[in-house]
Structure formats: C-alpha cells, structure tokens
Amino acid sequence: MTEISELGEFGLIRRLTEGHETVQSSTRLGVGDDCAVLSYPDSDIVVTTDMLMEGIHFDLQYTPMKHLGYKSAMVNFSDIYAMNGRPRQLTVSIAIGRRATVEMMDDFYAGLRLACSRHGVDIVGGDTTSSLTGMAVSLTCIGNVATGEAVRRDGAKETDIICVSGDLGAAYMGLRLMEREKEIFNRQREEGMEAAQPDFAGREYLVERLLKPEARRDIVERLAEAGIRPTSMIDISDGLSSELLHLCTQSHTGCRIYEERIPIDYQTAAAAEEFNLNVTTCAMNGGEDYELLFTVPLSEHDRVAALDDVHVVGHMQREALGCVLVGRGDGAEEFEIKAQGWNHAEKSGTEA
Amino acid sequence: MTEISELGEFGLIRRLTEGHETVQSSTRLGVGDDCAVLSYPDSDIVVTTDMLMEGIHFDLQYTPMKHLGYKSAMVNFSDIYAMNGRPRQLTVSIAIGRRATVEMMDDFYAGLRLACSRHGVDIVGGDTTSSLTGMAVSLTCIGNVATGEAVRRDGAKETDIICVSGDLGAAYMGLRLMEREKEIFNRQREEGMEAAQPDFAGREYLVERLLKPEARRDIVERLAEAGIRPTSMIDISDGLSSELLHLCTQSHTGCRIYEERIPIDYQTAAAAEEFNLNVTTCAMNGGEDYELLFTVPLSEHDRVAALDDVHVVGHMQREALGCVLVGRGDGAEEFEIKAQGWNHAEKSGTEA
Numbered sequence: 001m002t003e004i005s006e007l008g009e010f011g012l013i014r015r016l017t018e019g020h021e022t023v024q025s026s027t028r029l030g031v032g033d034d035c036a037v038l039s040y041p042d043s044d045i046v047v048t049t050d051m052l053m054e055g056i057h058f059d060l061q062y063t064p065m066k067h068l069g070y071k072s073a074m075v076n077f078s079d080i081y082a083m084n085g086r087p088r089q090l091t092v093s094i095a096i097g098r099r100a101t102v103e104m105m106d107d108f109y110a111g112l113r114l115a116c117s118r119h120g121v122d123i124v125g126g127d128t129t130s131s132l133t134g135m136a137v138s139l140t141c142i143g144n145v146a147t148g149e150a151v152r153r154d155g156a157k158e159t160d161i162i163c164v165s166g167d168l169g170a171a172y173m174g175l176r177l178m179e180r181e182k183e184i185f186n187r188q189r190e191e192g193m194e195a196a197q198p199d200f201a202g203r204e205y206l207v208e209r210l211l212k213p214e215a216r217r218d219i220v221e222r223l224a225e226a227g228i229r230p231t232s233m234i235d236i237s238d239g240l241s242s243e244l245l246h247l248c249t250q251s252h253t254g255c256r257i258y259e260e261r262i263p264i265d266y267q268t269a270a271a272a273e274e275f276n277l278n279v280t281t282c283a284m285n286g287g288e289d290y291e292l293l294f295t296v297p298l299s300e301h302d303r304v305a306a307l308d309d310v311h312v313v314g315h316m317q318r319e320a321l322g323c324v325l326v327g328r329g330d331g332a333e334e335f336e337i338k339a340q341g342w343n344h345a346e347k348s349g350t351e352a
Numbered sequence: 353m354t355e356i357s358e359l360g361e362f363g364l365i366r367r368l369t370e371g372h373e374t375v376q377s378s379t380r381l382g383v384g385d386d387c388a389v390l391s392y393p394d395s396d397i398v399v400t401t402d403m404l405m406e407g408i409h410f411d412l413q414y415t416p417m418k419h420l421g422y423k424s425a426m427v428n429f430s431d432i433y434a435m436n437g438r439p440r441q442l443t444v445s446i447a448i449g450r451r452a453t454v455e456m457m458d459d460f461y462a463g464l465r466l467a468c469s470r471h472g473v474d475i476v477g478g479d480t481t482s483s484l485t486g487m488a489v490s491l492t493c494i495g496n497v498a499t500g501e502a503v504r505r506d507g508a509k510e511t512d513i514i515c516v517s518g519d520l521g522a523a524y525m526g527l528r529l530m531e532r533e534k535e536i537f538n539r540q541r542e543e544g545m546e547a548a549q550p551d552f553a554g555r556e557y558l559v560e561r562l563l564k565p566e567a568r569r570d571i572v573e574r575l576a577e578a579g580i581r582p583t584s585m586i587d588i589s590d591g592l593s594s595e596l597l598h599l600c601t602q603s604h605t606g607c608r609i610y611e612e613r614i615p616i617d618y619q620t621a622a623a624a625e626e627f628n629l630n631v632t633t634c635a636m637n638g639g640e641d642y643e644l645l646f647t648v649p650l651s652e653h654d655r656v657a658a659l660d661d662v663h664v665v666g667h668m669q670r671e672a673l674g675c676v677l678v679g680r681g682d683g684a685e686e687f688e689i690k691a692q693g694w695n696h697a698e699k700s701g702t703e704a
Contacts (some may be wrong), residue, residue: 029504036399038396039396125401
C-alpha cells in the first residue's frame, strides 16, 4: 500500500486525472485550469450535486471503494435523468482521512470512471483535500436537455397516472442484511474467533442494489422513443412515500396508489419475511432505490403500461382527497401516506 | 440556540433557501427539484468546485460562520474570474456536525448570500447532510464567458509581461496572527485565567484578508473596459510561486520576476518583521490571497501598468531560462522559483 504523502496532493491529482480524454463535444476544457469550460448553445443545462459522508451515507467496512465511486456517480446521474436530461460532465471533490492509501483512491476512481464511461460522462474538475477524520465525497453533475423539455416535479395533473420503474425496497433490505452481517462479524472478532465471511448466496440482488445502483437512463430513453413526455418526474432516493409527497405537494394534487401494484422483487420479499418486516413499508420508506417515479396523462395509460420495466401503481387525484395507499384485496383498508410511514386514513366518501 | 433536529433536514433546507428570488436570467429553475435548470445559448460555461474541511481549511475557533460562508463563495467566484468569466449560479453542499445549531447555519447562509448578492449570483441547489465529526463545505460555481473568450493557463508567450493585482502575503500574516492569538487564548484558559480577547488594532487588514477575501471582479472588468485580453490567467490561492509555475508549465515558458516589484502592504511587512519572517517568502508562498496573476503581450505594457491596482512584476522568458526571482538592489542575486520556496539559481550566461 502506498501512502498518499508519497505522491503529495498534486501528484495524486495527476495520477487520478491524467491521460483520460474527454468524450463529450460539449466539454471544451476539462481538468487542469481554474475552471472547466463547457458549451451548450442549443439546449438547457441541468445541474445537480450530492455530498456523501463516511459513517452517514456509507460504511467503509462493507463498501468497497470501487463501488463507492460507482455509486457516487450513479446517484448524480439519477438526478439528471429524473429531469429528463442526459448527464455529460462531472466534478469530483473528495476529502480523505489519514488511513486512506493511493490504492484506495485508485479504486474509487476506477468505480467513478466505470460509471462515467457507461453513461458517456466526462470528469472535468474537482478538488482533492485531506480530512482530519472520515472521508467526504461531493459530486456535481452537469447535463443537458432539449430547450424547455426539462421535466419538473410540479407538472402533474389531477387525472395523471403514476408510474414507477424497476422494483422497490431491495436496497433497504441489502442495507439491513449488511448491517446484520457486520454486527456478527465484529462480535466474532471481539470474541477472538476467526470471523467468517458472510455468504450472500440467494441475496446477491439485494447487495447489488445497495452497493451498485444503476441510474435509469434506459427508462428515460424508452419514454423518449415512445414519444411519451412525463408531466412530472423524480428519482426515488428517500423512498416512494417521500417522493410521492414531493410530486403531490409541488403539483398541488393528491394521489392514490395501490399496494398490490408496488413492484417488489422476490428476494426483497423473502428478506423482509426473514427480518419480520412489512415488505410494503420497506418499499415505501426504504430509499436508495434510484428508480424513477413519474406521471403521464391518462390517455397514455396503455402505451406506458406496455413499456418494459415500467409499472403503473396508481393515479393522481384532487389535492383535497389527500395522498392515499390502498391496501391489498377486496374491501381494502386505506392509509394516508406520510413522509416516513403512513397512518389509517379516513375513508373518503367517493372511494368506498 | 436551536438544535437542528428541531427542524429536521427538510425544515432546515426550507429555512435556508425559501423566499429568495433568483436574479440571473440564465437561471430557469433554482432550488427545489432534482436539478437546477440553466440556459446559456450564447456563451461558454465555466465551472469550478471547491471543498473546505473543518480543521484543514478553517478553524471554527476564530472563523465566524458568516465569514466562512462569505469566503467559501468568494473562493469559487475567484476561480470564475480567473477564467475571464462572470459567476452566475452556485450550488452549496454542507455537512454539519452535532454541535452545529440552526443559528450557525443561518449565519453561514447570511455570509453566502452577502457574497452572492454582491456578485449577482443565484444559489440554485445543494445538499444538506450531517457529519459524524467536523463540518465540510463543498461549493460548485457556474459562470459564463463570451464564446471562445475563456482565458486559460496555457496561453502565455515568451515575451509577455506578468501582472499581479492587489498585494500579496497579507492573508498568510493574518493566519499567523490568528494562530498565535489562539494559542495565547487557549493557554490562558488552561491556566484558569480570564482569557483576554485579542486586540488586532493596526492589523485589521491582515485579519480581513484572511477571513473575508474579495474576488477581483473589478480587475477583470477593468481589463475588459480597456480592451486588454490576458493571454493567461490564474488566481493566487496557493501562493505566487506555485501559480507562476502553473502558468509557466502549461504555457511552456520560463519567467523572471523582480522582488522589489512584488506588491506588499505595509501591515504585511510590519507583521513579517515582528514574526521574524522574510516578507518575500510570505508573499511568494503564503497563499489565500485570491488576487489575479496574469500575462499580457509586451505591447500592452503601458496600458496595463496604468490600470488601478495592477502591478507589473516581471516577464515571461524562454522555457530553457527557467523560473527566476531577481533579488533587490544592484548586482542582485537570482533565485530559482520552486513550488514551495526557492533556491539559489545558477546565474545564466545572458543575465549577469
């Protein structure tokens, strides 16, 4: 392992950034000056930023640096796609603690570069500094969208239908799994036992969803190919409940979604049962799914429902009717959706 | 004092960002969606990012939060001006430790907003999160420049003259002063004495340069008004030596600057004497001045020398002649400029 002090700050930056050509025609100047220079004469620009802190957003005990780099980038790309944009440039700031090695940074950048190459994104700048304590990562992603075509959170209409991509709750179950295994591992070591490496056979999907999420470019492209423009869109980072409330609040609508329609993978369901958790709670509040939640006009119902990996989960309604989750089966109970959880809702007159 | 947990993350973000109108016509959508939306159809875009870590870049014992916010913004604006750009939008990510209060965040944002309002910049996004340890701040600034008019580090010619704005070394002397007073204060408290508040009378300029630097928009505007386009430019954040070497390396030139021409304020000189430091060393290596270092063609000498607060400090030369500092007086010694300090240079044949 190589100490970072052997290279120095400039040496490390050179090692991490040199010899990588930019690929986007909009990148006029990349790393190596006071600023990057970009050119977007014919489209709008979308910008998003995220900060990830060690101990809050990631645990280096079970997060490989390469995965951390990959995920950090994907989280930002996901925000760009959620605006109907395409990611093009990324700036990467990273503060590293005393325990960090050059090889750890190489791995982090390998993950970043893999994510960037898959989505055609240039790394155009950043900052590398030291931290007295844990690691901090801050990324800003810049993308573009045809002029006026950005999809915001506030465009949903009362009659729109609500769609979700992929499936929900798996990353949260992956997190629970990792936390449990970490506890077992640490306890075994404290007791002086040889700690066994955890076996995730049959739960690979959950671990992958936690450590290596994929931003849903495919969904945005599929919608564009079908000529369907969502009226509102958001990515699911904090959980379906929270994101639904964002769309409803900003669009001044209520919503009505159906528990039985929420897409859940069988590994998620099996793990929820094992942990004695309500799987719908996990899907509604788990977070970190990085799926897309969007609304389309009712007239697009059949076309959007036919799209691969897109699921219609409910519909918008008048704001006064509130945000409601309808339980499974006949004579189902209704629940009011809250940001973290949901409560029994009073049955509304029109919806028996 | 109000605990941040009383407001929650969303409550804090609302408090810090609500009710602030955007002023830039290029800002199509600000805070409150997955991304900000910007429009720059008729110019190039410049992007810069900086990360500031508690204990590395700032010490909360003597850095008021309002100053920290102000400086964080200015440091980024400075990079934009150093490209010949104008700052327009800012994203603000901040990770806050357990000791942080709502009032501290209010003060930080008050400083940010003051800097932004002075430079006409919109805050268009960001991320607010918690930190297990110290505070971390990451800002990204977006600006614009007429298409093709960005001034890079690599455009200097061998015959260009070298200019510096303002004066150098004051922020470094301010830092030394603050560190000394902090030590005295802490020692007095450890000894159970009532610690006296330090008196900075006669050194106000040094303290202000450290805590409240000003990005040099005025210089960039003055150059534009005079119709002088620098061939290369950089802002002085790491010290004159380091920045000169960046320009020379990237432009494939050497340089020759004159010690007697380096602009130094009398408070800086007086403090250097008090601390028994070589004032030129402080100016060359001190850093955090946020002045502009730039080159212009020799033909512009008289016009640039006539500009208010611009100082001609030397000239570029052939790369083979190296980077040289010429000492004061007749028969002056010559020194090779190195990134941190400089050594005796072998006298070159042509320069006796």
